[in-house]
Amino acid sequence: MTGSTSTGGRRGTLVAAATSVVLAVVGVGTVTLGVRGSEGPPAPTGSTPSSSTATSMPAPAALAPTASANTAPRFGRFLPASRPTVLDIPSIGVHSSAFVDLDVTPDGTMSVPATADQVGFYVGGPTPGQLGPAVIAAHVDSIQGPGVFYRLGAVEVGASVRVSRADGSVLRFVVDKVALYPKDRFPTEQVYRGTFDRAEIRLVTCGGTFDKVRHYLDNVVVFGHLLGIAKP
Amino acid sequence: MRKQSTFVGAAFGAVTLLALGAGPALASGSSVNANLMPIPGSGVRGSGTAMVAVSGTTITVTMAATGLLPNQPHAAHIHFGADARHECPVIGDDTNKDGHLTTSEGAPAYGPVVVSLTKTGDTSPASTLAIDRFDTAQGGTLSYERGSIKVSPAVATAITAGKAVVVIHGVDYNKDGKYSGSVKSDLNPALPTEATDPALCGALLAAPVGGMATGDGGAAGGVSPGLLALGGAALAAAAGTGVIASRRSRIAVR
Numbered sequence: 022m023t024g025s026t027s028t029g030g031r032r033g034t035l036v037a038a039a040t041s042v043v044l045a046v047v048g049v050g051t052v053t054l055g056v057r058g059s060e061g062p063p064a065p066t067g068s069t070p071s072s073s074t075a076t077s078m079p080a081p082a083a084l085a086p087t088a089s090a091n092t093a094p095r096f097g098r099f100l101p102a103s104r105p106t107v108l109d110i111p112s113i114g115v116h117s118s119a120f121v122d123l124d125v126t127p128d129g130t131m132s133v134p135a136t137a138d139q140v141g142f143y144v145g146g147p148t149p150g151q152l153g154p155a156v157i158a159a160h161v162d163s164i165q166g167p168g169v170f171y172r173l174g175a176v177e178v179g180a181s182v183r184v185s186r187a188d189g190s191v192l193r194f195v196v197d198k199v200a201l202y203p204k205d206r207f208p209t210e211q212v213y214r215g216t217f218d219r220a221e222i223r224l225v226t227c228g229g230t231f232d233k234v235r236h237y238l239d240n241v242v243v244f245g246h247l248l249g250i251a252k253p
Numbered sequence: 254m255r256k257q258s259t260f261v262g263a264a265f266g267a268v269t270l271l272a273l274g275a276g277p278a279l280a281s282g283s284s285v286n287a288n289l290m291p292i293p294g295s296g297v298r299g300s301g302t303a304m305v306a307v308s309g310t311t312i313t314v315t316m317a318a319t320g321l322l323p324n325q326p327h328a329a330h331i332h333f334g335a336d337a338r339h340e341c342p343v344i345g346d347d348t349n350k351d352g353h354l355t356t357s358e359g360a361p362a363y364g365p366v367v368v369s370l371t372k373t374g375d376t377s378p379a380s381t382l383a384i385d386r387f388d389t390a391q392g393g394t395l396s397y398e399r400g401s402i403k404v405s406p407a408v409a410t411a412i413t414a415g416k417a418v419v420v421i422h423g424v425d426y427n428k429d430g431k432y433s434g435s436v437k438s439d440l441n442p443a444l445p446t447e448a449t450d451p452a453l454c455g456a457l458l459a460a461p462v463g464g465m466a467t468g469d470g471g472a473a474g475g476v477s478p479g480l481l482a483l484g485g486a487a488l489a490a491a492a493g494t495g496v497i498a499s500r501r502s503r504i505a506v507r
Contacts, residue, residue, distance in 0.1 A: 061473045093388070094315070094398035101319045102288070102300035131461035137471075145458055146286065147302045152317035153286065158465050162472035171472055204464030213460035214284050217304040217315045218398075227468030237473070240464040 062161045062228055063175035065199040065241060097219025098247060100150035100190070105142050107185035108157060110224075113172040123158060134159060137168030146213060147220070149184040150192050150247060154221040156213060161226040161237065170226035174199070174241045182222060182245050191252035194222045194245040201228055201239045212242060220247035283307055285412060287419045287455030289318055293344040294353045295424045297321070297452045299393070303419045305331070305457055310409045313400040314370055318421055318453055321390040325432060327423040328387045328449065329397070331457070333408060334364020339416040341454035353426060355439045359451050363418035367408045370419075376402050382441050382449065395421070412457060421453040 107118045123132050123141035134141040142148075143156035160168030182194040202208055212223050222245045227237035289301035299320020306313045314331070321327055333339075342359035349358070369380035372388055376399075380386065388395050404412070411417050424447050427434055432448035440449045 062468075093391075093396045096317060096396050096398075099317050099319075102290070125458070125461045129459075129462040131465050133465055133467050137469075143461075145288070145460070147288065151300070151302045152315075153302045153304060158467055161468040163469045164471045167472040168468070170467070202464065207464035209460050209462065210284060214286065214304055214306070217286075225465055225467065227465065231468075231470045231473035236466070237468040237470065240467070 061231070062167070062171050062173070062226075062241075064228060065174045065201050066177065094218065096152055099152040099220045100192075100250075101188075102148045102151055103186040103188035103190065105149050105155070105157065105184050106187050107183075108140050109183040109185075110173075110176060110180070111183075112177065112180045113175055115169060115172070117159075117169050119169075123156075131158065136160075137163035137165065140169055143213075149186065149194070149222055150190070150220050152220060153217045154213060154215045154223050154244075155184075156223045156225065158225040161228060161241070168226070170224065170241075173224060173226045173243060174201070174228050176224075176243050181248075182224065182243075183251065184222070189252070190250060192220075192247055193249045193251050195248040196243055196245045198244040200242055200244070202242060203239055204237075207240055208242075211244075215244075221245065222247075283413070285415060285417070285457040285459050287457045289316075289419060289421065289453040289455040290341070292342065292354055292359070292424075292451045292454050294347060295450065295452050296426055296428075297424055299453055301395070301421070301453055301455070303455060303457070305412055305417075305419075307409055307413050310404055310406055311400075312368070312402045312404055312409070312412065314368075314397065314402060316370070316395070316397040316419065316421075318390070318395045319393060321393045321395055321421065321452060322423055322425045322430070322432075323390055323393040325423055325448075326384045326387045326389050327395060327421050327452070328382060328384060329370040329395075329419070329421045330366040330381065331368035331370065331408075331412070331417050332360075332363035332365060332420055333367045333411045333417040334360070335411075337364030337416075337418075338362045339364075339418065340456050341418060341420075342451070353424075353446075353450060355446060355450050356420075356422065357439045359420070359454075363420060363454070367411075367417070368402060368404060370397060370399065372397075372399070382444070384444075384448070390423075413459070415456070415458045417457045419455050419457060420451050422449050422451050423447070424450045424452045 109116050117140045119139045121134050121139045121141050123143045124145055126132050137160040141158045147153040147155050149155040159170040161170050162168045176196055176199050178196050180196040185191045215221055224243035226241050228239045228241035230238045232238055284306040287303045291297040301318025303316040340362050342354050342362035346358050347354050366378045366381045369376050371380050371386040373386055388397050432445050434445045434447055436446040438444040438446045438449040
């Protein structure tokens with residue numbers, strides 16, 4: 022009888038020990054993955070986080086006094102207002118119709134989508150296709166994992182961005198610039214105004230170093246302009 | 254002594270420049286934009302965007318609109334009134350209940366004209382109805398840009414503070430393709446009310462300040478809080494079962 026008890030005890034010990042080893046391995050493995058197993062979201066090519074790109078900012082052209090206009094200005098093509106309904110960035114596999122409105126919050130900052138699978142459209146600015154830059158923002162990730170714009174930093178100059186609109190039109194934008202800006206030196210004028218002489222688009226997400234208080238220190242910004250209308 | 258004071262002066266200048274360069278107000282408050290939308294009751298189905306860059310008391314205005322009455326002049330202004338609501342009028346502002354909003358009926362919302370967005374010459378409120386100097390909407394589309402517009406310090410401050418409103422005038426209630434009708438303008442009885450009633454309107458507002466909080470770090474490189482928590486929990490569980498195992502083994506040895 023003691024033998025069977027002893028066997029049972031030994032088996033129990035073995036099972037417990039094995040479970041302990043498995044959990045320990047999983048635990049260590051997961052911690053390792055957490056610390057250095059993932060590479061994090063891609064950064065724009067040639068960018069150095071948290072300072073370098075901001076220095077290349079040209080002064081906003083719109084601020085320079087221009088001669089009084091006697092003739093119609095030469096704007097690029099622009100369209101009537103219509104809200105975005107679908108965003109496609111084929112080169113990084115983004116396809117989303119989960120649009121939500123973004124606006125200025127009482128503290129003056131921009132609201133952000135509630136979840137990482139939503140794409141936010143800044144309603145205080147032009148709609149895609151109107152004169153000026155349309156601003157679209159989405160999360161790079163959430164506690165759960167990658168968000169819609171996880172790979173935004175991997176977008177390359179010349180890449181195509183398609184936006185479908187509520188009026189049934191499909192617009193094709195081409196990427197002119199991809200840059201990483203420190204959040205405390207966010208180029209507000211460039212993002213929300215630009216030269217304001219053609220239909221443009223801005224895609225914004227977080228990037229750069231993730232600091233100890235759980236914030237990304239930079240914003241990845243993709244700049245593009247209207248190239249053509251795939252479907253009127 | 255003189256050299257020293259020059260140096261001090263230069264240093265002070267450098268500090269001032271740095272302070273100006275770093276000032277957030279300069280970056281965020283120097284321009285405002287508006288989404289132009291149809292005035293309620295106007296019958297207009299157009300839209301547009303406008304941007305006003307403010308540099309001291311000089312402004313540059315860039316504006317584009319579509320869906321306006323084609324090939325007719327459209328008076329356009331920046332409105333501001335200290336007592337106004339700093340917004341576009343709603344149908345409730347239609348005090349005579351005729352279903353249309355005149356420029357005067359919209360005044361409680363956007364205030365009086367402070368800048369006339371003429372193509373040439375004077376840009377003061379004196380040019381409010383200088384119809385021959387406003388843009389003509391070719392095919393219903395209006396493209397406007399004008400720099401070096403001087404405004405008063407009070408108006409510059411109001412624009413930067415997001416209290417000014419852009420209004421484009423000129424509607425076609427009877428759909429005959431021109432400014433007509435028996436109702437005369439509240440601003441000038443020599444003109445039909447269609448020529449001066451507001452068509453598109455948009456409040457000029459500042460852009461959001463600073464960067465965006467678009468990441469929680471769940472998929473960040475380096476330390477990932479989510480995975481760390483998960484790993485930590487597994488390690489804690491492992492430690493727990495380990496303790497049980499060692500206790501059991503102790504019992505077994507006994």
